[in-house]
Amino acid sequence: MRRYGIDWKKKNTHNQYLSVLDYKKQERVKEVAALEDELEGAQVVLELKEERIESLDKEIEDKHVSIRKEQSEAQKMLDDTKAETRKLQLETTDLRLKNSELRLEYYDNLDQLADKQKEIEAAQKEADKWMMIMDTAKWQTEQAQIKPEEAERLKKELLKTVDGDDYLREQVIELRYQNQMLREENRSLKDKLEKAYAFMKQFVIGGMNLLEKFFEWIGERVKDVGRGR
Numbered sequence: 001m002r003r004y005g006i007d008w009k010k011k012n013t014h015n016q017y018l019s020v021l022d023y024k025k026q027e028r029v030k031e032v033a034a035l036e037d038e039l040e041g042a043q044v045v046l047e048l049k050e051e052r053i054e055s056l057d058k059e060i061e062d063k064h065v066s067i068r069k070e071q072s073e074a075q076k077m078l079d080d081t082k083a084e085t086r087k088l089q090l091e092t093t094d095l096r097l098k099n100s101e102l103r104l105e106y107y108d109n110l111d112q113l114a115d116k117q118k119e120i121e122a123a124q125k126e127a128d129k130w131m132m133i134m135d136t137a138k139w140q141t142e143q144a145q146i147k148p149e150e151a152e153r154l155k156k157e158l159l160k161t162v163d164g165d166d167y168l169r170e171q172v173i174e175l176r177y178q179n180q181m182l183r184e185e186n187r188s189l190k191d192k193l194e195k196a197y198a199f200m201k202q203f204v205i206g207g208m209n210l211l212e213k214f215f216e217w218i219g220e221r222v223k224d225v226g227r228g229r
Contacts, residue, residue, distance in 0.1 A: 200214060
């Protein structure tokens with residue numbers, strides 16, 4: 001036992017040493033048990049920490065999934081917004097083009113309206129001109145119809161009173177000649193009047209041709225004359 005540093009000095013001390021050794025051994029067992037308990041506790045703590053880490057990892061992964069989902073939804077919303085913006089831009093461009101076309105059409109219609117107005121004014125002037133011509137022609141026709149009747153009446157009266165008178169017979173012949181000339185003039189005036197009627201039918205204003213408007217105007221003048229009486 002000396003090599004272990006134990007020197008037995010007294011008799012009967014061996015048993016005492018064994019008791020001390022047993023005590024120490026027991027203490028050592030206790031220490032080992034305590035260490036094992038501590039180690040087991042540390043192991044439990046470690047397992048708890050590992051579980052917590054796993055829980056945190058899962059939570060982080062869930063957060064990442066949620067963030068990726070939100071990013072995906074945000075990206076989709078952004079893409080949809082960009083697509084809608086492009087669509088609106090195209091629609092705006094189309095509307096601007098249509099607006100320009102409508103504006104051009106509007107000004108073109110204004111030009112056409114101005115041209116039509118000029119045509120109507122020119123036609124109205126032409127109508128007024130032909131109305132004046134027809135007034136004159138009608139008056140001349142009426143006069144031409146009166147003159148042959150008057151000449152015929154005078155001729156009959158003269159024939160009754162100038163039997164045998166050469167001079168008067170010459171006058172009757174002259175009246176007959178004048179009567180024939182007036183008939184020809186009357187026929188010519190009627191031809192001119194018919195041509196004027198045909199010409200006026202070619203122009204339409206307000207749904208009526210110039211001839212209809214002329215007869216309407218004549219009717220109004222007759223009514224005015226009647227009211228004047």
